[in-house]
Amino acid sequence: MSLPGQCDMYDMVVIGGGINGVGIARDAAGRGLKVLLCEKNDLAAHTSSASSKLIHGGLRYLEHNEFRLVRESLKEREILLRAAPHIIWPMRIVLPVLKGMRPAWMLRIGLFLYDNLYRRSILEATKRLKLRDAPEGTALKPELTTGFAYSDCWADDARLVALSAADAQARGAQICTRTACTGLTRNAEHWQVELTQTDGDVRQIESRVIVNAAGPWVDRVAHMAGHFSNSAGVRLVKGSHIVTRRLFSGDHGYIFQSSDGRVIFAMPYENDFTLIGTTDVDYDFAEGEVAISDAEISYLCDAVNDYFVRAIAPEDVVWTYSGVRPLYDDKAASASVATRDYVFDLAGDGKNDAVLLSIYGGKLTTFRKLAEHAMEKLGRFLPDAEDAWTHDAALPGGEFAFEDRAAIISQFERDYAWMDADVIRRMVRSYGTNTREILGNAQSPADLGQHFGGGLYAAELTYLVRHEFAQTAQDILWRRSKLGLHLGAQAEAEIGAWLAENCTRMTTPNHTGDQQ
Numbered sequence: 001m002s003l004p005g006q007c008d009m010y011d012m013v014v015i016g017g018g019i020n021g022v023g024i025a026r027d028a029a030g031r032g033l034k035v036l037l038c039e040k041n042d043l044a045a046h047t048s049s050a051s052s053k054l055i056h057g058g059l060r061y062l063e064h065n066e067f068r069l070v071r072e073s074l075k076e077r078e079i080l081l082r083a084a085p086h087i088i089w090p091m092r093i094v095l096p097v098l099k100g101m102r103p104a105w106m107l108r109i110g111l112f113l114y115d116n117l118y119r120r121s122i123l124e125a126t127k128r129l130k131l132r133d134a135p136e137g138t139a140l141k142p143e144l145t146t147g148f149a150y151s152d153c154w155a156d157d158a159r160l161v162a163l164s165a166a167d168a169q170a171r172g173a174q175i176c177t178r179t180a181c182t183g184l185t186r187n188a189e190h191w192q193v194e195l196t197q198t199d200g201d202v203r204q205i206e207s208r209v210i211v212n213a214a215g216p217w218v219d220r221v222a223h224m225a226g227h228f229s230n231s232a233g234v235r236l237v238k239g240s241h242i243v244t245r246r247l248f249s250g251d252h253g254y255i256f257q258s259s260d261g262r263v264i265f266a267m268p269y270e271n272d273f274t275l276i277g278t279t280d281v282d283y284d285f286a287e288g289e290v291a292i293s294d295a296e297i298s299y300l301c302d303a304v305n306d307y308f309v310r311a312i313a314p315e316d317v318v319w320t321y322s323g324v325r326p327l328y329d330d331k332a333a334s335a336s337v338a339t340r341d342y343v344f345d346l347a348g349d350g351k352n353d354a355v356l357l358s359i360y361g362g363k364l365t366t367f368r369k370l371a372e373h374a375m376e377k378l379g380r381f382l383p384d385a386e387d388a389w390t391h392d393a394a395l396p397g398g399e400f401a402f403e404d405r406a407a408i409i410s411q412f413e414r415d416y417a418w419m420d421a422d423v424i425r426r427m428v429r430s431y432g433t434n435t436r437e438i439l440g441n442a443q444s445p446a447d448l449g450q451h452f453g454g455g456l457y458a459a460e461l462t463y464l465v466r467h468e469f470a471q472t473a474q475d476i477l478w479r480r481s482k483l484g485l486h487l488g489a490q491a492e493a494e495i496g497a498w499l500a501e502n503c504t505r506m507t508t509p510n511h512t513g514d515q516q
Contacts, residue, residue, distance in 0.1 A: 008205045008206070009034075009190070009205070009206045009207070009208075010034045010035065010036050010205060010206065010207040010208070011028070011034045011035065011208050011209065011382055011384070011385075012024075012025075012028050012035045012036075012207060012208065012209045012210075012211060012378075013035075013036050013037075013038065013181075013191070013193050013205070013207040013209070013210050014028075014035065014037040014038070014211040014213055015037075015038055015181045015210065015211065015212050015213060015214050015221055016037075016039060016213035016214040016215055016217075016218075016221075017037060017038075017039025017041075017042070017043040017044070017045070017161070017165065017175075017177060018043075018044060018046065018047055018048035018161065018213065018215050019044070019048040019157070019160065019161050019164070019362075019364055020213045020342075020359050020362050020367055020370055020371070021037055021039070021211070021213035021214075022037065022043065022161050022164040022165040022168060022175075023164055023367040023368055023370060023371040024211050024213060024359075024370075024371045024374050024375070025164075025165070025168040025173045025175070026164050026165070026167050026168035026171065026173070026390070027371040027372060027374075027375055027389075027390055028173070028371075028375060028382075028385070029168045029169075029171040029173035030167075030168075030171045030386075030389050030390065030393070031375065031386040031388075031389065032384065032385065032386045033384070033385055034172070035168070035172070035173040035174070036173065036174040036176060036205065036207070037165070037168065037173060037174070037175050037176065038176045038179045038180065038181050038195055039176070039177050039178075040178070040179065040181075041177070041178065042177055042178070042469070042470075042471070042472070042474075042475050042479060043158075043161050043162055043175075043177060043469055044157065044158040044161035045479070046215060046216065046290075046323060046324070047215050047216065047323040047324055047325055047326065048157055048160075048161050048215075048323075048364070049157055049158035049161070049321075049323070049479050050157075050239065050241070050323025051157045051239075051323070051364050052241065052265055052267075052275075052277050052278050053154055053155055053156065053157055053267065053269075053275065054091075054152055054153065054154060054155065054265070054267075054364075055076070055080050055088055055152065055153035055154070055155045055364065055365045056073065056077065056152035056153065056365060057070045057071075057073040057074040057077065057114055057117070057118075058070050058073055058340060058363070058365075059110060059114050059255070059263075060262075061340065062110050062113055062114065063110075064339070066339065066340070066341060067117065069339075069340065069341045069366075070114070070117055071117045071118050072366060072369055073365045073366055074114070074117055074118040075118045075369075076365050076366055076368060076369055077123065077152065077153050077365065078120065078121060078122050078123065079368065079391060080153070080155070080160075080365070081122060081153055081402055082122075082392075082394075082401075082402055083368075083390075083393065083394050083395050083398055084155075084160065084163065084394070084395045084397075084398040084432075085398055085400065085401070085402040085405050085432070086397050086398050086405070086428060086429055086430070086431065086432030086433075087155060087156040087159045087160060087163070087395075087430065087432075088153050088154065088155045088156075088160075089153065089154055089402075089405070090124075090151055090152075090153055090154075091151070091152055091153060091154045091251065091252065091253055091267070092124070092149050092150070092151060092251075092252040092253075093149065093150055093151070093152055093252065093253045093254065093255050093265075094129065094136045094147055094148070094149050094252055094253070094254050094255070095107060095111075095147055095148045095149075095150065095254075095255050095256075095257075096140055096144045096146070096147040096254070096256065096307060097144070097145075097146045097147055097148075098144065098256075098257055098306065098307070099143075101257040101259075102257055107148060108126075108128075108148065111126040111148055111150050112126070114126070114150060115150070120151070122402060123151035123152075123153075124151050125150075125151070126148055126149065126151075127149050128146070128147075128148055129146070129149055130145065130146065131144050131146060131147050132145055135249075135250060136149065136250065136252055138248070138249070139247060139249075139308055139309060139310070140307055140308065141306075141307060141308070141309055144307065149252070154253075155364065156429075156430070157364055158478075158479040158480065159430060159479075159480065160364070160367075160395075162468045162479070162480060163395040163396050163397065163398075163468075164367075164395060165468075165469060166396050166467055166468055166469075167393075167395055170396070175469060177469050177471070178198045178471065179195050179196065179197050179198075180195070180196050180197075181193060181194070181195060181221065181224070182194045182195070182196040182202070183224070184210065184221075184224050184225040184226075186225065186348070186353060186354050186356075187354060188351065188352055188353065188354070189208065189350065189351065189354060190206050190207060190208050191206065191207045191208075191209075191210050191225075191354045191356075192204060192205075192206055193205050193206065193207055193210070207354075208350070208354065208355070208381065208382070209354070209355045209356075209381055209382065210225065210354070210355070210356045210357070211357050211359070211374065211378075212225070212356060212357065212358040212359065213359045215324075215326045216234070216236055216285075216324045216325075216326045218234050218326055218358055218359065218360060219233065219234050221358070222345070222356070222358050225356050227345075227356055227358070229345045229347070229358070233328075233329040233360070234326045234327065234328070234329060235282070235326075235327045235329035235330075235338055236282065236283040236284065236285070236324050236326065237280055237281065237282060237283060237324065237325045237327050237338060238279070238280075238281045238282075238283040238290060238322055238323070238324050238325075239277065239278040239279055239280060239281075239322065239323055239324075239325055240277065240278060240279045240281075240291075240292035240293075240296045240297075240300075240320060240321070240322040241275055241276060241277030241278055241292075241300075241320065241321055241322070242276050242277070242292070242297055242300050242301070242317045242319075242320050243269060243273050243274070243275055243276070243317065243318055243319040243320065243485070244273065244274050244276065244312055244316045244317055244318060245273060245274070245316070245318065246268065246271075246272055246273055247266065247274040247304075247308055247310055247312070248266075248268075248274070250268070251268060252268075253265060253266060253267035253268065254266040254267075254307070256303060256304060256306065258306075259306075262280065264276065264277070264278075264300065264303040264304060265277055265278070266304055266308075269482075270485050270486070271422075272485075272486075273318070273319075273485060276300050276303075277300065279292075279296045279299060279300065280338075281293075281296065283324050290322050290323065290324055291320075291322055292320040292321075292322045294314070297314045297317060297320070298314060301313060301314060301316075301317075318485075319485060326360065326361065327339065327360075327361050328341065328342065328343040328361035339361065340361065340362075340363050341361055341362075342359060342360065342361040342362035342363075342366065342370050342373075343360045343361055344357060344358070344359065344373070344374065345357070345358040346358075346377055350380075350381040355378065357377060357378060359374070368390050368391075371390065372388050372390065375388065396432075396434055396467075397431045397432025397433050397434035398432050398433075399432070399433055400432065400433060405428075408428060408432070408433065409424065409425055409428045412424050412427075412428055412435055412436075412439075416439055416442070418443070418444055418445070419439075419445070419455075420455060422455070423454075423455030426455065426481075427455075427460075430480075430481060431463075434463075434467075437463060437467075438459050438460050438463045440459075442459070445457065447459075448460075449462075450494075450498060452487065452491045452494055452495055452498075453486075453487045453488075453491045454483050454486045454487050454491075456476075456481075456483055456491075458498060458502075461476060461498060461499070462502070462506065464476055464480050465499070465502075465503055465506055466506055468480055471499065471503060472496065472499065473492045473493075473495040473496040473499065474492075476495060477492060477495065
């Protein structure tokens with residue numbers, strides 16, 4: 001990978017390869033601007049791959065009167081579902097009524113608002129359930145007799161980031177992974193930007209606008225730029241999840257009320273597992289590595305044990321992940337009630353001081369709208385930018401109607417009848433119509449190259465390196481897919497060896513966006 005040439009001028013440099021950064025880079029590139037995004041690690045290497053995997057309105061935010069955020073999120077659910085029907089799909093979520101918690105009448109009012117703050121065209125409305133007579137009640141304790149089923153959407157968060165970055169690149173943006181911003185010098189009308197790759201290569205470029213989407217490091221980047229805000233600050237909140245073997249059957253998920261007033265999700269995950277989360281714990285960089293604590297594991301186990309017939313203990317946990325949410329610091333009393341809304345901090349007038357836009361907060365669901373709002377903020381500094389366009393635009397592989405998803409899968413199963421149907425479904429759920437770019441004219445598994453297990457072949461690795469910025473086995477097994485849950489250390493080592501041998505000599509639209 002080579003960096004852009006010395007002192008190239010850009011309209012916009014975006015710092016941070018999480019969901020907000022790639023969303024803004026995609027939007028700006030689609031408006032005809034010259035855009036570069038730099039990310040010091042892999043795309044979605046931190047917070048954006050550590051979410052609860054939901055595109056949702058945020059039912060519990062209604063209790064905190066965040067009606068604007070909930071309404072915007074509810075609107076975005078179906079926009080994103082139509083943009084990426086391969087990696088986002090509807091999920092019914094069951095909310096049981098537990099004695100001593102929020103009563104049924106209160107839950108019903110909240111769910112009525114949730115259904116009606118913004119109109120639905122795809123997702124089903126809330127229904128009351130008699131849990132003893134409903135299949136959704138089978139996994140629940142017998143004393144839980146009443147509940148509600150409502151709709152939200154499941155999403156592959158890290159793939160949403162990768163596909164947004166791929167779309168940004170296709171529209172002309174340069175995507176520089178493993179590239180840190182190590183210097184920002186402000187001039188009257190533009191910035192001088194120093195970019196440093198992991199191999200030590202350093203380049204200087206210039207940009208009219210800097211977008212600071214560095215997530216947990218947003219304040220550090222702002223300070224590097226010489227900006228110290230009096231109105232915006234970041235509150236770092238660690239959210240952790242656990243994964244167990246599957247605890248219930250069905251495609252639905254659950255949301256449980258906990259004794260501390262929070263809610264806990266339990267979702268089907270990767271066919272064979274259950275994902276449980278999340279915690280909210282204030283975090284400081286001085287604590288070191290972001291990882292789940294024993295107390296958090298026990299908390300999540302205890303929370304679901306109030307509801308499920310099958311009790312779990314810490315030893316039942318097969319995997320965990322944690323991320324730090326860079327929330328806007330609204331001085332809330334606890335991390336669980338801190339706002340999930342986003343705030344912009346805009347500095348500079350574009351004449352005497354170059355412009356810096358820093359992003360605080362935000363959530364997976366609102367990334368597209370956040371990007372539109374960011375472009376509105378920056379519009380007067382970028383007069384050549386074209387109009388907003390992302391509302392009706394599909395992400396790569398999602399160029400089909402949501403209603404046709406089953407038909408798309410069936411067509412691939414017919415066209416590649418020699419491949420295991422479960423592998424076909426996994427691939428279509430990851431790549432949509434772009435699955436054909438991976439499988440091509442293959443007539444048997446042998447045509448796909450080396451097999452690493454779990455239906456993962458060299459042909460898929462080649463695609464991920466060339467089109468989705470993957471460079472390591474971790475990128476592939478834990479972010480571009482979750483095959484790490486199904487494959488062992490030997491497969492990871494074999495993938496690493498294959499990448500070491502093949503990655504550097506591939507002819508690709510490389511990670512800077514240059515066409516080779």
